[in-house]
Amino acid sequence: MMQTEEACxxxxxxxxxxxCKGCGHSNILxxxxxxxxxxxxxxxxxxxxxxxxxxxxxxxxxxxxHTVHTTHGRSTGFATGIAxxxxxxxxxxxxxxxxxxxxxxxxxxxxIVNAALMNADVTVIVANNFLFGMTGGQTSxxxxxxxxxxxxxxxxxxxxLDICSIADASKxxxxxxxxxxxxxxxQVIADAIAFGGFSIVEVLELCTEHGTKRNDLKGxxxxxxxxxxxxxxxxxxxxxxxxxxxxxxxDDVEVHxxxxxxxxxxxxxxxxxxxxxxxxxxxxxxxxxVQSSAGMLSEASIKSGLNVTQKNDNPVxxxxxxxxxxxxxxxxxxxxxxxxxxxxxxxxxxxGLKELKGQKIFxxxxxxxxxxxxxxxxxxxxxxxxxxxxxRKYCGxxxxxxxxxxxxxxKFEPFPHEIFAGIIAKKFGEYGKIFKEGYYEL
Amino acid sequence: xxxxxxxxxxxxxxxxxxxxxxxxxRSGNQMVAEGAIKAGCKFFAGYPITPASGIYKGLxxxxxVNDGIAVSSPDEISALAYCVGASMRGFKSMTATSGPxxxxxxxxxxxxxxxxxxxxxxVVQRLGPCTGGATQGGQGDILITEFATSGGFTIPVLxxxxxxxxxxxxxxxxxxxxxYRTPVVLLSDKEIGMTTESIDYNALEDIKQVNRExxxxxxxxxxxxxxxxxxxxxxxxxxxxxxxxxxxxxxxxAHNAMGNLxxxxxxxxxxIKHLEDKIQAHKDEMxxxxxxxxxxxxxxxxxxxxxxxxxxxxxKLARSKGVKVSSLTIHSxxxxxxxxxxxxAAECSRVIIAEENLNGQYRTMLAEILKLKEVIGVNSMGYxxxxxxxxxxxxQ
Ligand code: SF4
Ligand SMILES: [Mg+2]
Numbered sequence: 001m002m003q004t005e006e007a008c009x010x011x012x013x014x015x016x017x018x019x020c021k022g023c024g025h026s027n028i029l030x031x032x033x034x035x036x037x038x039x040x041x042x043x044x045x046x047x048x049x050x051x052x053x054x055x056x057x058x059x060x061x062x063x064x065x066h067t068v069h070t071t072h073g074r075s076t077g078f079a080t081g082i083a084x085x086x087x088x089x090x091x092x093x094x095x096x097x098x099x100x101x102x103x104x105x106x107x108x109x110x111x112i113v114n115a116a117l118m119n120a121d122v123t124v125i126v127a128n129n130f131l132f133g134m135t136g137g138q139t140s141x142x143x144x145x146x147x148x149x150x151x152x153x154x155x156x157x158x159x160x161l162d163i164c165s166i167a168d169a170s171k172x173x174x175x176x177x178x179x180x181x182x183x184x185x186x187q188v189i190a191d192a193i194a195f196g197g198f199s200i201v202e203v204l205e206l207c208t209e210h211g212t213k214r215n216d217l218k219g220x221x222x223x224x225x226x227x228x229x230x231x232x233x234x235x236x237x238x239x240x241x242x243x244x245x246x247x248x249x250x251d252d253v254e255v256h257x258x259x260x261x262x263x264x265x266x267x268x269x270x271x272x273x274x275x276x277x278x279x280x281x282x283x284x285x286x287x288x289x290v291q292s293s294a295g296m297l298s299e300a301s302i303k304s305g306l307n308v309t310q311k312n313d314n315p316v317x318x319x320x321x322x323x324x325x326x327x328x329x330x331x332x333x334x335x336x337x338x339x340x341x342x343x344x345x346x347x348x349x350x351x352g353l354k355e356l357k358g359q360k361i362f363x364x365x366x367x368x369x370x371x372x373x374x375x376x377x378x379x380x381x382x383x384x385x386x387x388x389x390x391x392r393k394y395c396g397x398x399x400x401x402x403x404x405x406x407x408x409x410x411k412f413e414p415f416p417h418e419i420f421a422g423i424i425a426k427k428f429g430e431y432g433k434i435f436k437e438g439y440y441e442l
Numbered sequence: 443x444x445x446x447x448x449x450x451x452x453x454x455x456x457x458x459x460x461x462x463x464x465x466x467x468r469s470g471n472q473m474v475a476e477g478a479i480k481a482g483c484k485f486f487a488g489y490p491i492t493p494a495s496g497i498y499k500g501l502x503x504x505x506x507v508n509d510g511i512a513v514s515s516p517d518e519i520s521a522l523a524y525c526v527g528a529s530m531r532g533f534k535s536m537t538a539t540s541g542p543x544x545x546x547x548x549x550x551x552x553x554x555x556x557x558x559x560x561x562x563x564x565v566v567q568r569l570g571p572c573t574g575g576a577t578q579g580g581q582g583d584i585l586i587t588e589f590a591t592s593g594g595f596t597i598p599v600l601x602x603x604x605x606x607x608x609x610x611x612x613x614x615x616x617x618x619x620x621x622y623r624t625p626v627v628l629l630s631d632k633e634i635g636m637t638t639e640s641i642d643y644n645a646l647e648d649i650k651q652v653n654r655e656x657x658x659x660x661x662x663x664x665x666x667x668x669x670x671x672x673x674x675x676x677x678x679x680x681x682x683x684x685x686x687x688x689x690x691x692x693x694x695x696a697h698n699a700m701g702n703l704x705x706x707x708x709x710x711x712x713x714i715k716h717l718e719d720k721i722q723a724h725k726d727e728m729x730x731x732x733x734x735x736x737x738x739x740x741x742x743x744x745x746x747x748x749x750x751x752x753x754x755x756x757x758k759l760a761r762s763k764g765v766k767v768s769s770l771t772i773h774s775x776x777x778x779x780x781x782x783x784x785x786x787a788a789e790c791s792r793v794i795i796a797e798e799n800l801n802g803q804y805r806t807m808l809a810e811i812l813k814l815k816e817v818i819g820v821n822s823m824g825y826x827x828x829x830x831x832x833x834x835x836x837x838q
Contacts, residue, residue, distance in 0.1 A: 047684045067689075067693075071549055074523050077520045081525060084485075085485055085535075089533050260503050260507055263466065302640045307640045309639040309640075312637075316492070316577055335758075
């Protein structure tokens with residue numbers, strides 16, 4: 001325990017470490033306190049994020065800084081949110097430091113990996129005593145091969161994870177592996193905290209309650225043990241070249257914000273010819289602009305002053321199989337968004353027809369329903385009002401659905417055709433040249 | 443609201459009147475994103491999932507130009523952890539997901555609850571169980587969103603029915619989160635989230651932003667202030683921001699009013715209990731329902747989300763056949779607006795509850811308060827309930 005009040009700028013003066021005798025955690029926390037002191041950090045600019053496990057008891061000791069004690073493994077995730085919000089949205093003063101054990105570092109590995117990839121300004125200190133101490137000394141993913149724990153009484157079967165290599169593969173800028181008794185540990189922790197971007201320090205240490213009792217192990221053997229696992233020691237990387245997350249974010253926003261399109265609004269005309277809802281069902285194949293043609297119908301409808309709903313359907317893979325849209329246009333409020341009694345059914349491909357039959361389309365029509373289908377389509381049912389048109393021939397596969405919608409607006413005029421013609425012209429050029437000549441004579 | 447200038451027959455009238463409407467085609471998901479901006483959301487973390495991805499995309503585009511930030515996270519657990527962290531730093535935060543992602547967030551939502559950290563999670567439901575049907579609708583996550591905590595604490599849940607309501611209720615969800623220092627779930631479903639519809643922006647309700655009360659080091663009451671302190675059940679302690687000059691002590695473990703881990707301690711137990719008490723104390727101001735009452739109606743239909751719209755059509759059809767029927771759309775799913783429901787049902791002998799799930803999740807919640815009524819469920823799985831489905835039960 002530290003002797004003077006002054007030395008305890010971040011910790012409670014006189015607090016008794018809650019750890020077992022000889023536990024490496026006491027040393028690590030003392031050195032963390034010293035490192036912060038070395039950097040002259042304002043305690044209110046420090047956020048200590050602790051994980052589950054004996055090391056997680058640290059937050060109760062650091063009573064002069066902000067402390068957040070989290071769920072198991074998630075500490076780096078919470079820390080990332082804290083650090084990103086601070087750096088991007090606030091005064092950028094905060095030092096966010098995670099204290100996590102070997103068990104927590106594996107359950108929360110993706111949080112560590114992603115914080116490193118983002119280069120969020122977070123320092124992760126992994127207190128690695130090769131086992132789950134708090135729960136009784138069980139094997140963790142950082143337990144070395146042959147290491148004896150209560151759940152590996154014959155020695156651990158797996159080699160241990162090299163978390164520093166994982167950090168390196170995740171492009172972390174500062175990586176160190178030390179032992180708890182290293183003389184320069186304070187300096188290394190201070191360097192990690194001062195580093196502008198993601199940093200990680202793995203500290204090898206002893207759990208005297210469970211580790212040393214089952215293994216012939218002393219503090220001076222930790223380095224050898226790591227080496228036997230093929231894990232290097234020391235400052236493994238100190239490369240500040242990558243920009244810290246918020247700096248890159250601000251640069252990107254500055255450069256690209258002009259590219260973000262403003263939201264679109266329509267000042268509607270008051271110009272339509274229907275006094276009740278009209279339901280359209282449009283079916284075809286993926287890639288044939290079924291949903292975007294429906295979108296243009298919707299856009300034209302609101303331009304005319306009508307209310308609209310457009311409900312799309314497709315398989316999970318958006319680029320294959322059928323594509324379907326149900327559009328309702330109405331001068332009144334639209335509630336149910338499905339078309340239960342269609343006014344118009346458009347079918348431009350077999351894929352579309354198959355899906356429509358699966359969705360029991362013939363039970364969702366009335367005796368006035370108009371089917372507008374490509375000439376290649378056989379609905380296989382008598383007694384329907386069918387207009388069979390050479391849509392694919394005149395409009396092409398990719399605009400057959402558009403041609404069908406256009407045809408309906410031209411012939412049945414739920415609203416003036418010029419509104420629709422204007423919208424498709426904006427996208428495809430002069431209206432009279434979008435389709436082959438024969439189309440306009442249909 | 444406006445006078446029609448155009449009638450069939452004068453199609454060639456070239457002077458088209460312009461309506462005083464500001465219309466746009468928007469999906470419910472997009473309106474959640476726009477509502478979040480209006481609510482003052484500054485941080486979004488997203489992980490893609492159909493049918494919620496539109497919210498993620500919407501805020502990726504909107505936040506950078508509204509003094510905020512949206513980040514991509516490597517999974518749903520991170521998404522919510524990032525949001526809770528950002529909120530602890532002092533910024534309104536949100537994420538969005540569907541059932542499978544919610545399953546992963548349940549741990550972290552409990553963390554937000556016990557640390558009394560405001561955050562909004564939009565759950566856009568799809569067909570379950572498990573990964574279920576990504577592009578199929580459903581209303582099967584009502585109970586799993588509400589009962590996501592060990593101990594059964596109330597997570598406030600709001601559920602809009604239209605894209606316009608998505609906008610309004612997103613603002614409400616943020617306001618609740620801020621005011622009551624709690625996670626709030628904004629429920630949606632595939633049909634609301636992904637269907638585009640016309641919205642008149644001029645008709646959107648103007649809901650004022652509520653911001654959490656933040657404790658300052660020079661607050662005259664600072665000596666009495668505690669991170670999770672309260673004098674009465676309705677009291678919500680002022681929020682301390684990480685990085686502010688008042689120390690934050692947060693933990694997911696059972697803690698006393700200061701935030702210190704304490705076992706077998708009466709103060710700790712009462713601090714935990716207060717998580718529920720504070721919501722119950724405010725539940726009367728959290729009632730959001732729409733009643734369409736008809737005098738002498740024998741039947742009341744209750745629904746929510748996409749099915750509430752279907753219910754409206756069914757009720758209209760029934761009334762056109764001379765049947766007297768009332769309807770109640772529920773937006774504040776939890777805390778359950780019990781009084782609003784019992785008073786709407788008071789004069790009715792039958793209550794029909796329509797929801798797109800296997801066996802009536804919300805209906806089971808209402809069994810006790812409607813025990814003197816004949817309660818009928820209209821349910822479906824894998825397809826939208828139709829107006830005819832509901833009408834059939836009304837007419838029986
Ligand atoms: S159980 Fe092990 S890790 Fe925990 S305090 Fe004791 S020695 Fe330290
Ligand atoms: Mg350990």
